[in-house]
Amino acid sequence: MKIMDKTIICEQLTKQFGDFRAVDGISFHVNAGEIFGFLGANGAGKTTAMRMLCGLSIPSSGSATVAGFDVYKQTENIKRKIGYMSQKFSLYEDLTVKENIEFFGGIYGLSNQQLRQKSEQLIDKLELGSVANSLVSGLPLGWKQKLAFSVSVLHEPRIVFLDEPTGGVDPITRRQFWDLIYEVAAAGVTVFVTTHYMDEAEYCNRVSIMVDGKIEALDTPGALKQQFSAIDMDEVFYALARRAQRQAD
Amino acid sequence: MIAVELDRIAKSYAKGKVQAVRSVSFDVHKGELFGLIGPDGAGKTSIFRMLTTLLIPDAGKATVDGFDIVKDYKAIRKRVGYMPGRFSLYQDLSVQENLEFFATLFDTTIDANYEMIRDIYAQIERFKNRKAGKLSGGMKQKLALCCALIHKPSVLFLDEPTTGVDAVSRKEFWEMLRSLRAQNITILVSTPYMDEATLCDRIALIQEGQILSIDTPQGIIQSFGSPLLAVKSEQMISLLHHLRNYSGTKTCYTFGEFHHLTLKETEEVSDLKTYLKSKGQVGVEIQSVQPTIEDCFMAQMNRRADQNENYG
Numbered sequence: 001m002k003i004m005d006k007t008i009i010c011e012q013l014t015k016q017f018g019d020f021r022a023v024d025g026i027s028f029h030v031n032a033g034e035i036f037g038f039l040g041a042n043g044a045g046k047t048t049a050m051r052m053l054c055g056l057s058i059p060s061s062g063s064a065t066v067a068g069f070d071v072y073k074q075t076e077n078i079k080r081k082i083g084y085m086s087q088k089f090s091l092y093e094d095l096t097v098k099e100n101i102e103f104f105g106g107i108y109g110l111s112n113q114q115l116r117q118k119s120e121q122l123i124d125k126l127e128l129g130s131v132a133n134s135l136v137s138g139l140p141l142g143w144k145q146k147l148a149f150s151v152s153v154l155h156e157p158r159i160v161f162l163d164e165p166t167g168g169v170d171p172i173t174r175r176q177f178w179d180l181i182y183e184v185a186a187a188g189v190t191v192f193v194t195t196h197y198m199d200e201a202e203y204c205n206r207v208s209i210m211v212d213g214k215i216e217a218l219d220t221p222g223a224l225k226q227q228f229s230a231i232d233m234d235e236v237f238y239a240l241a242r243r244a245q246r247q248a249d
Numbered sequence: 250m251i252a253v254e255l256d257r258i259a260k261s262y263a264k265g266k267v268q269a270v271r272s273v274s275f276d277v278h279k280g281e282l283f284g285l286i287g288p289d290g291a292g293k294t295s296i297f298r299m300l301t302t303l304l305i306p307d308a309g310k311a312t313v314d315g316f317d318i319v320k321d322y323k324a325i326r327k328r329v330g331y332m333p334g335r336f337s338l339y340q341d342l343s344v345q346e347n348l349e350f351f352a353t354l355f356d357t358t359i360d361a362n363y364e365m366i367r368d369i370y371a372q373i374e375r376f377k378n379r380k381a382g383k384l385s386g387g388m389k390q391k392l393a394l395c396c397a398l399i400h401k402p403s404v405l406f407l408d409e410p411t412t413g414v415d416a417v418s419r420k421e422f423w424e425m426l427r428s429l430r431a432q433n434i435t436i437l438v439s440t441p442y443m444d445e446a447t448l449c450d451r452i453a454l455i456q457e458g459q460i461l462s463i464d465t466p467q468g469i470i471q472s473f474g475s476p477l478l479a480v481k482s483e484q485m486i487s488l489l490h491h492l493r494n495y496s497g498t499k500t501c502y503t504f505g506e507f508h509h510l511t512l513k514e515t516e517e518v519s520d521l522k523t524y525l526k527s528k529g530q531v532g533v534e535i536q537s538v539q540p541t542i543e544d545c546f547m548a549q550m551n552r553r554a555d556q557n558e559n560y561g
Contacts, residue, residue: 041415042386138267140457141289167413168289168441170456171543172550175503182486196415199505203485221506232505234416241417 005032007159007190008053012062013071015048022048024213025062030206032158035181035191037201040210041241046194047163049210053192054161055079067158080108083152086163090148093137097128100136101151108155122150142173149180159190166197178203201233209237212246251312252404252435253277253300258309260295269295271458272309277404277437277451282430284449285439286542292458293439294334297408300437301331314403327355330402332393334409340382344373344392347381348399355400365432366395369425387418394425398434405429407438411445423448443543454546461549466542473540473548475499478518479507482525483532491528497521502547509544 008030015023023045030036040046051057053066055075064071067081091100101122105115123132126146136144145165153160162181166174178200185191193204201207201221208218217224217240221233230236253276260270270292277283285293298304300313302322310317316324338347345359348370352359363370373391376384381392390410397405407426411419423445430436430450438449446452447466454461454469462469482488489508492501497516502509512521518535525533540548 041417042413164413170288170291170550171443171547172502173288178503186486196413198416199503202505203503237416238420241415244417 006030007032007068008036008064008066008192010053010062010064013049013052013059013064014061015045015052015057016060021213023052023059026210026213026215027062028208028215028218030159030190030192032190033185033188034206035185035193035204037204037207038192038194038210039201039207039237040194041244043246044210044241044244045213046210050161050163050192050194053078054082054084080155081158083155083157083160084163085148085152085160085165087145087165087167088163091136091144091151094135096135097123097132097139097147100147101154104151105154110155118154122147122154126150140173142169142176145169146173146177146180149177153184153189157189159192160184162191162193164194164196166195166200174200198232198234198237201237207233209240211240211244216240216243250279251276252279252281253283253311253313253437255296255300255311256309258296258299258306258311260292260299260304260306269458270299270306273455273458273460274309275453275460275463277435279435280430280433282426282436282438282448282450284446284452285437285455286441286443286446286452286546287439287455288441290457291455293455294408295458297331297333297406297437297439301329301406302326327400328403330397330400330405332397332405332407332410334412336389336393338381338389338393338396341380343378343380344384345377347392348395351396352399357400359399362399362401365401366398368428369398370395386414387421390414390418390422391425398429402434404435404437407436409439409441411440411442419445443541443546446542452542454542454549456546456550456553459553461546461553469542469545470540473545475511477538477540477544478510478512479504479536479538480510481507481532481534482530484530487528488525488530488533491525491530495521495524497524500548500551502544504541504544507538509538509540 006029011027012025013023014025026049038046052059052071053064055071055078058072066078069077095103098119101119102115105118123129131139149165166177181191206220207224208215224236228236228239255274257272257274258270259272261268273296287293299306299318300311302318302325305319313325314328318325348359369391373388411422426436451465453463480492489503492498492508492510497512499511499513
């Protein structure tokens, strides 16, 4: 089998709601093992674009493949090959750590033996041994987010989508979270991540910035800073996002 | 003059199993812009809800404008403005109806206190007939701020007004706060974004229900304690591993374009350079930098963890 090195290919992808064009002809590709930062102001169209790439929303026009599958016709295949985690929804609060791992692993079709093995590895790695049988609701937010991320890649997806995974997390745990991201990327998983923390944009291999439904900039953080004569990504973002005409949400 | 005073305030939930606020004390001066800076779960919202008399503390005392938060709750409710973290205006009333409603509740009118909200309301006035539920996130926030201000409160409580808001709207919001501050209102604001701390007069860093430190942003930065280095190279991820494994490293954290590093005492930067070269790092740049509030927050977290280990 040919090894496919582009895990997301997106051409003129568009989503129209009535007379409102939420996503307006975006084109880009993302490589295997790449950490791709997907930035934009509130209301720029990030969530809509992400929903199309995850197979949750059918585009109005344009084309895209995710892990080699078509976003119009093969949405079920896509869902099996991706992981997803967001700040808002990640784990079941009233299940224990172990039960969450078993539940999500089960959904993605892991065998009992795989589940047992993965569950042990994971609990060991995240040092959750003492709370393995405790309800998730009692864990500190940072632990939850690290666990949620690890659960989202349990089935060894080609791509993992992270929607503001570190919002509100303390600064040390936020950095530990990025260690986990580096680890899966080094193993060849594509990481597609949104964030409001501009220092995190620096940790991405490449960054795209959406304004009013279009991708207005896409490059490495270094090249973007040069292009906008900016000292950091905060300035790059500000220069682009303040041009937005559209109101958020 | 003290506007808000907390004396060993504590609050727990779930029959004491969750200690949200553990003996917190601090003062806010009249006219001050005071920031409560910490991650989710630090206890910020519980503190706000106690000070606005929506929650009764388990222990400790607190006053707002000299009034006791338990005994004098009615007086406090008349005097303070409160913008909760979650949007809580009436979605099916229009912008103007919401504002009128809040003015009426406090026995006043929009006209009487228009001066107070003019600059902010001007930005949403053209949508005054739109239902609040149909506003964008940024406009909802401006309306909520107007509603919290319409009765000319002496103290304004803003609970995470910029959470989930993009960098551009965050800047705009802080500009509004600066101009409010010029009108001599006491403002207590909470945020999980460490970079916003420097915009406050004084801040309290808070983590797991405990205050880590209280000072001016500059004072907190000055108390960082050790020289801070910013290091970068062409291979940032392997550089991070090398720096963490270096025997002379005290702490090392990623920090945007750089890694921030503190060395153990008596360690020399020249030895670090030699080490990184021996590890094959190319394009190494090392410079000495001023710590940010986030550096300080992490240092305080580590200090607190060490203490808990030693005494706990």
